Amino acid sequence: xxxxxxxxxxxxxxxxxxxxxxxxxxxxxxxxxxxxxxxxxxxxxxxxxxxxxxxxxxxxxxxxxxxxxxxxxxxxxxxxxxxxxxxxxxxxxxxxxxxxxxxxxxxxxxxxxxxxxxxxxxxxxxxxxxxxxxxxxxxxxxxxxxxxxxxxxxxxxxxxxxxxxxxxxxxxxxxxxxxxxxxxxxxxxxxxxxxxxxxxxxxxxxxxxxxxxxxxxxxxxxxxxxxxxxxxxxxxxxxxxxxxxxxxxxxxxxxxxxxxxxxxxxxxxxxxxxxxxxxxxxxxxxxxxxxxxxxxxxxxxxxxxxxxxxxxxxxxxxxxxxxxxxxxxxxxxxxxxxxxxxxxxxxxxxxxxxxxxxxxxxxxxxxx
Amino acid sequence: xxxxxxxxxxxxxxxxxxxxxxxxxxxxxxxxxxxxxxxxxxxxxxxxxxxxxxxxxxxxxxxxxxxxxxxxxxxxxxxxxxxxxxxxxxxxxxxxxxxxxxxxxxxxxxxxxxxxxxxxxxxxxxxxxxxxxxxxxxxxxxxxxxxxxxxxxxxxxxxxxxxxxxxxxxxxxxxxxxxxxxxxxxxxxxxxxxxxxxxxxxxxxxxxxxxxxxxxxxxxxxxxxxxxxxxxxxxxxxxxxxxxxxxxxxxxxxxxxxxxxxxxxxxxxxxxxxxxxxxxxxxxxxxxxxxxxxxxxxxxxxxxxxxxxxxxxxxxxxxxxxxxxxxxxxxxxxxxxxxxxxxxxxxxxxxxxxxxxxxxxxxxxxxxxxxxxxxxxxxxxxxxxxxxxxxxxxxxxxxxxxxxxxxxxxxxxxxxxxxxxxxxxxxxxxxxxxxxxxxxxxxxxxxxxxxxxxxxxxxxxxxxxxxxxxxxxxxxxxxxxxxxxxxxxxxxxxxxxxxxxxxxxxxxxxxxxxxxxxxxxxxxxxxxxxxxxxxxxxxxxxxxxxxxxxxxxxxxxxxxxxxxxxxxxxxxxxxxxxxxx
Ligand code: HEM
Numbered sequence: 001x002x003x004x005x006x007x008x009x010x011x012x013x014x015x016x017x018x019x020x021x022x023x024x025x026x027x028x029x030x031x032x033x034x035x036x037x038x039x040x041x042x043x044x045x046x047x048x049x050x051x052x053x054x055x056x057x058x059x060x061x062x063x064x065x066x067x068x069x070x071x072x073x074x075x076x077x078x079x080x081x082x083x084x085x086x087x088x089x090x091x092x093x094x095x096x097x098x099x100x101x102x103x104x105x106x107x108x109x110x111x112x113x114x115x116x117x118x119x120x121x122x123x124x125x126x127x128x129x130x131x132x133x134x135x136x137x138x139x140x141x142x143x144x145x146x147x148x149x150x151x152x153x154x155x156x157x158x159x160x161x162x163x164x165x166x167x168x169x170x171x172x173x174x175x176x177x178x179x180x181x182x183x184x185x186x187x188x189x190x191x192x193x194x195x196x197x198x199x200x201x202x203x204x205x206x207x208x209x210x211x212x213x214x215x216x217x218x219x220x221x222x223x224x225x226x227x228x229x230x231x232x233x234x235x236x237x238x239x240x241x242x243x244x245x246x247x248x249x250x251x252x253x254x255x256x257x258x259x260x261x262x263x264x265x266x267x268x269x270x271x272x273x274x275x276x277x278x279x280x281x282x283x284x285x286x287x288x289x290x291x292x293x294x295x296x297x298x299x300x301x302x303x304x305x306x307x308x309x310x311x312x313x314x315x316x317x318x319x320x321x322x323x324x325x326x327x328x329x330x331x332x333x334x335x336x337x338x339x340x341x342x343x344x345x346x347x348x349x350x351x352x353x354x355x356x357x358x359x360x361x362x363x364x365x366x367x368x
Numbered sequence: 369x370x371x372x373x374x375x376x377x378x379x380x381x382x383x384x385x386x387x388x389x390x391x392x393x394x395x396x397x398x399x400x401x402x403x404x405x406x407x408x409x410x411x412x413x414x415x416x417x418x419x420x421x422x423x424x425x426x427x428x429x430x431x432x433x434x435x436x437x438x439x440x441x442x443x444x445x446x447x448x449x450x451x452x453x454x455x456x457x458x459x460x461x462x463x464x465x466x467x468x469x470x471x472x473x474x475x476x477x478x479x480x481x482x483x484x485x486x487x488x489x490x491x492x493x494x495x496x497x498x499x500x501x502x503x504x505x506x507x508x509x510x511x512x513x514x515x516x517x518x519x520x521x522x523x524x525x526x527x528x529x530x531x532x533x534x535x536x537x538x539x540x541x542x543x544x545x546x547x548x549x550x551x552x553x554x555x556x557x558x559x560x561x562x563x564x565x566x567x568x569x570x571x572x573x574x575x576x577x578x579x580x581x582x583x584x585x586x587x588x589x590x591x592x593x594x595x596x597x598x599x600x601x602x603x604x605x606x607x608x609x610x611x612x613x614x615x616x617x618x619x620x621x622x623x624x625x626x627x628x629x630x631x632x633x634x635x636x637x638x639x640x641x642x643x644x645x646x647x648x649x650x651x652x653x654x655x656x657x658x659x660x661x662x663x664x665x666x667x668x669x670x671x672x673x674x675x676x677x678x679x680x681x682x683x684x685x686x687x688x689x690x691x692x693x694x695x696x697x698x699x700x701x702x703x704x705x706x707x708x709x710x711x712x713x714x715x716x717x718x719x720x721x722x723x724x725x726x727x728x729x730x731x732x733x734x735x736x737x738x739x740x741x742x743x744x745x746x747x748x749x750x751x752x753x754x755x756x757x758x759x760x761x762x763x764x765x766x767x768x769x770x771x772x773x774x775x776x777x778x779x780x781x782x783x784x785x786x787x788x789x790x791x792x793x794x795x796x797x798x799x800x801x802x803x804x805x806x807x808x809x810x811x812x813x814x815x816x817x818x819x820x821x822x823x824x825x826x827x828x829x830x831x832x833x834x835x836x837x838x839x840x841x842x843x844x845x846x847x848x849x850x851x852x853x854x855x856x857x858x859x860x861x862x863x864x865x866x867x868x869x870x871x872x873x874x875x876x877x878x879x880x881x882x883x884x885x886x887x888x889x890x891x892x893x894x895x896x897x898x899x900x901x902x903x904x905x906x907x908x909x910x911x912x913x914x915x916x917x918x919x920x921x922x923x924x925x926x927x928x929x930x931x932x933x934x935x936x937x938x939x940x941x942x943x944x945x946x947x948x949x
Contacts, residue, residue, distance in 0.1 A: 006657065
């Protein structure tokens with residue numbers, strides 16, 4: 001057992017504060033990006049409308065996005081599946097007709113590759129990277145101060161979990177332009193850091209014997225990682241619902257009241273990407289469940305005992321299994337699947353907050 | 369599921385992505401089929417009813433519904449106390465909620481996971497699962513043995529489509545080109561079938577990714593395996609608890625347990641008579657950090673074990689998260705505390721009781737309750753109840769508490785009683801509780817003589833010549849859980865299989881490729897190819913690009929050059945040119 005180093009613990013808290021501050025600025029930058037892009041897109045729209053009146057239908061609207069111009073009428077479904085392959089009934093859904101009915105382009109196109117340069121978004125990402133670097137230092141000094149992995153109580157779950165959420169977001173950003181999720185993810189990270197410092201502050205210390213096991217390292221790290229991925233898909237599913245509502249409205253000839261949603265890819269591409277992330281997270285959660293059971297066997301002599309924490313881990317697993325099934329069930333793809341993804345995430349949050357604090361069970365030592 | 373099975377029977381043309389019309393086609397076909405069946409069987413009848421019910425039960429929609437229902441049904445088990453985990457809490461809960469406590473009991477909300485309704489849901493789910501897996505396995509077995517489906521007439525309708533042109537002077541006729549493509553696809557793990565029967569326009573069909581379906585089947589079958597393993601554990605396993613004070617020995621026989629829970633099919637002959645003796649128990653507390661001062665950081669029990677009465681003794685260490693395995697069981701360190709050692713003399717001056725008394729944890733810093741029953745005391749039986757504090761402090765209000773978990777200032781404070789303890793009536797009694805109803809009080813804070821407060825080594829003489837009590841010292845005790853679960857290993861194996869199957873089924877892509885070649889009037893060899901995914905596949909476009917560049921490489925063409933695509937032979941209805949990645 002390593003000795004406790006309280007000075008390191010204090011450094012860690014300082015870094016946490018600095019990280020939270022940096023993230024807050026990043027959050028503002030992300031919000032600014034949303035506001036600004038939505039304005040500039042509107043301007044492009046107006047120009048396009050003027051051009052469209054005079055030019056023929058094949059006139060290209062000068063936007064970076066991949067959505068084809070003049071697609072106010074749905075494309076024939078057969079050509080809609082270029083990159084978006086999937087179960088056969090996918091293209092039948094109204095959302096995919098509507099996916100190209102955006103009129104104007106989006107800042108993030110359907111493939112979620114990077115397009116046009118957006119200065120505020122770049123600043124926001126840079127700030128997030130800086131915040132994450134400081135945050136990493138905070139988590140690391142905490143680990144050194146306590147002489148063990150930094151996930152042994154609520155304070156540490158929150159601070160480390162927030163770091164993983166930010167890091168996962170940044171890693172996904174390398175491959176895909178998900179900057180439209182920035183306000184959500186960074187906002188959540190700030191909330192987690194604040195909650196940790198205000199409500200759950202715990203000084204550095206040793207672990208109680210029940211937590212002294214290498215299974216803590218394996219089980220909790222995978223759980224935190226999966227939860228971070230579920231966080232991303234939650235945001236995407238929520239946006240998917242809004243987007244598909246908006247697309248339906250537009251397709252039905254209604255007015256576009258949610259202009260800022262232009263920044264967001266089509267409902268179908270949101271659904272497809274969140275499915276892929278959910279698939280990874282579900283495998284992670286399956287491991288969480290299994291390793292938890294193995295640990296329970298090591299610690300308490302039974303691998304499953306319907307302890308409250310176990311119940312909720314199971315419920316989450318079953319809900320996401322339902323989500324994966326929904327994606328292969330006719331009539332359940334799209335909006336309903338998105339709802340399942342959201343319900344699953346609410347269960348994750350419930351499991352972490354309410355169950356940890358208010359439910360008695362063998363896991364209650366997780367420590368306030 | 370039934371949707372899936374049907375889709376394997378579909379011809380490739382129907383698989384092509386023309387969702388609107390195709391779906392309708394399939395629907396009409398089903399309707400026709402149903403109509404035919406209806407003609408043969410005018411009324412549904414018993415068999416028809418059964419078949420209908422079976423189709424419903426094994427449909428994907430039902431599986432989804434049952435899954436979600438299972439999730440919902442599991443929740444109440446976390447809201448209400450559960451009998452298997454803690455029966456006394458349930459009893460208390462019913463007492464505390466007279467208005468609805470009994471009602472909840474009548475709908476098995478205190479036994480959620482063995483309740484009729486919970487069982488019904490998961491049994492239905494697993495029947496549905498079997499109904500899913502078996503036909504699907506058969507269909508997949510057939511699919512694996514059959515040739516890739518025939519080449520669709522219009523490859524251009526497939527989600528990924530492309531063309532290549534080999535110049536006439538390259539000397540690669542259509543028949544060679546198709547063999548080249550076949551060799552290349554075989555190398556990439558496709559199963560390939562070349563069709564020369566189209567004469568001038570040879571083609572090939574290729575398919576890969578059968579493991580995807582195998583993975584899915586392994587996953588679902590393994591879930592059944594996990595369930596069966598758990599059931600086996602419940603039938604043949606057992607578990608029990610025992611408290612061991614330093615020096616005590618536990619022998620694995622039914623009488624050796626303080627509490628024993630046999631599985632449904634348990635036989636006492638299953639118990640191997642091993643023994644385990646607690647030599648020493650050591651608890652270490654945090655003395656370093658300010659915030660967590662006094663928090664336990666290590667529990668270690670030194671034990672001596674014997675496989676059976678005649679076997680040689682073995683020294684072992686028992687820790688939290690580190691059980692000792694013995695005689696097919698595992699022994700877990702689940703609790704610990706202090707056991708003050710006392711000597712009680714009765715009114716006649718004889719030693720009526722001597723030894724450690726297990727103190728039950730009540731609050732922080734090992735603040736524990738103590739009950740001492742002395743049925744052998746004469747002329748009157750004696751009883752004591754009170755508290756043990758390892759580090760005693762008393763507030764100004766006279767409330768005592770324990771300031772530290774270690775034995776810094778151990779203190780025993782007791783009330784005493786005499787009379788009939790009621791132990792001879794044969795009714796089982798809780799050793800941790802003293803029923804003072806029929807007893808006369810000798811010592812208490814309210815009594816004339818006051819309460820008894822003892823430090824180690826002290827003796828207190830009871831009033832009215834009833835005897836005396838001596839606090840000799842303090843030992844430690846541990847609580848151990850003993851478990852035997854024969855289903856454990858197979859549950860683990862099935863769980864691992866399930867994960868492996870899951871990963872394979874989510875990450876192996878099932879794809880079909882068709883290639884057709886032909887010779888243009890001017891001697892060029894025209895090649896067209898199309899790709900189709902079965903199920904989720906976001907990398908289909910990538911695969912198409914790879915195939916294109918591999919083919920182009922083989923024939924020394926420039927894959928990126930649009931010139932290699934024939935300008936005049938583009939079939940009608942071909943998709944708009946693809947944006948590349
Ligand atoms: C015990 C309950 C069940 C659980 C936990 C479960 C879980 C899952 C999971 C996680 C997947 C996605 C991974 C994969 O494709 O292998 C899946 C897929 C699938 N399950 Fe289940 N399942 C259950 C019961 C059933 C039942 C009863 C059926 C049949 C009606 C069924 C049919 C399918 C099918 C057809 C797929 C493939 C979907 C696709 O191709 O995307 N499952 N299941």
